[in-house]
Amino acid sequence: MAYSNYFILLSAFLLIILSQTSSAQPSFRPKALVLPATKDSSTGQYVAEVKQRTPLVPVKVTIDLGGQYLWVDCEQGYVSSTYKPSRCRSAQCSLANSQACGDCFSGPKPGCNNDTCGLSPDNTIIRLGTSGELAQDVLALESTNGNNPGRVVSVPNLLFTCAPTFLLEGLASGVKGMAGLGKSKIGLPSQLASAFSFKRKFAICLSSSKGVIFFGDGPYNFLPNHDLSSGLTYVPLLTNPVSTAGSYFEGESSVEYFIGVKSIRVNNADVPLNTTLLKISSDGFGGTKISNVDKYMTLEPSIYKAVTDAFVKAASNVPRVNAVAPFRICYNSKNFLSTRLGLNVPLIELVLQSSSVSWQIYGANSMVDVGNGVVCLGILDGSLVNPNTNIVRTSVVIGAHQIEDNLLQFDLAASRLGFSSLLYGQRTTCGNFNFTSVA
Known part of the structure; x- marks a missing residue:
């Protein structure tokens, strides 16, 4: 019996050591992220696919270099267990410089909740703007070492704006919103840099077919062998x-x-x-x-x-x-x-x-x-x-x-x-x- 107790105690001790070692290992933190961008032949727009929500679903977005932030259609088919509207007078509203606050009486649902702050999502293709609810949800992108894509990493609370379906007018087929890369505090470059503590830099390299967007610093290595x-x-x-x-x-x-x-x-x-x-x-x-x-x-x-x-x-x-x-x-x-x-x-x-x-x-x-x-x-x-x-x-x-x-x-x-x-x-x-x- 004493022999058996010895092994029970030894096993428990090893489990404690292993759990401490595991918790002490740093979580993966990428140095940069990478996002492929493809030119849509019918519209000439540059389209990328991100993964958003819980469970993650692919969402096609039109890239807007000077756009204010990410906005997506929440009116049709937006389902997520991690969607969180930004409440009036919250830190998220302040960061987004939102100066509008109100209620939505046909909710609650993504894009329509009471006591939330709003922004003005802008379709820069057809030069049309409207009002939308500021919210947070999961966003996932691939990491990179500058040579290849690496593991997928997630931002649990990325700020974006919900928009009504009509704002998709003029966008490429299958697109559900626009990804703004502008200088605002809630533009994708600033939010991603903050989430992973890398430099507030990003690079775009677009072509008549396929291109790429990097969030973070280089190297940006292209075939055959160019940084x-x-x-x-x-x-x-x-x-x-x-x-x-x-x-x-x-x-x-x-x-x-x-x-x-x-x-x-x-x-x-x-x-x-x-x-x-x-x-x-x-x-x-x-x-x-x-x-x-x-x-x-x-x-x-x-x-x-x-x-x-x-x-x-x-x-x-x-x-x-x-x-x-x-x-x-x-x-x-x-x-x-x-x-x-x-x-x-x-x-x-x-x-x-x-x-x-x-x-x-x-x-x-x-x-x-x-x-x-x-x-x-x-x-x-x-x-x-x-x-x-x-x-x-x-x-x-x-x-x-x-x-x-x-x-x-x-x-x-x-x-x-x-x-x-x-x-x-x-x-x-x-x-x-x-x-x-x-x-």
């Missing part, structure tokens, strides 16, 4: 003092990403233009922002005329063909040599901090193939983008076509942008991240 986090050119990120969202609370600044363009060059020659328009005014007009929601570079009318006149002059030896809407300047593609950086057309440069620092827009990012052997300059007149108001809010918008196959790193803590230039020059593309999991 794109090294060799970036850095410039300051600027703040527009007035929100550029469709709806916002008074006094809010913009969460979109602005940079300081000093001048514009075409084929190494300065384009004559009113440089005052390149500055952000106190009432929020002017400046240069980066957007993946705007499909093409869009310019204030006088800047558009100056840049396109300079481009046509620089390519005067090449005959033009009939315009193809929405573009005005088109050519037969056979009249241009094809190079590693796209068609050999006049180089467009956005001059940044100094004359030696510029964002160079080569043929792959300036020309758009519209079919039948025709290519057009992918720049739009801003007055035609908003024909109802004829008001051009931002003087220069660097659109989705211009940022494809360029890696852009947004450092929110240091308020700076790192950009790679066109990756074709490094013999890689944004579609070359290895999504073969090693988990």
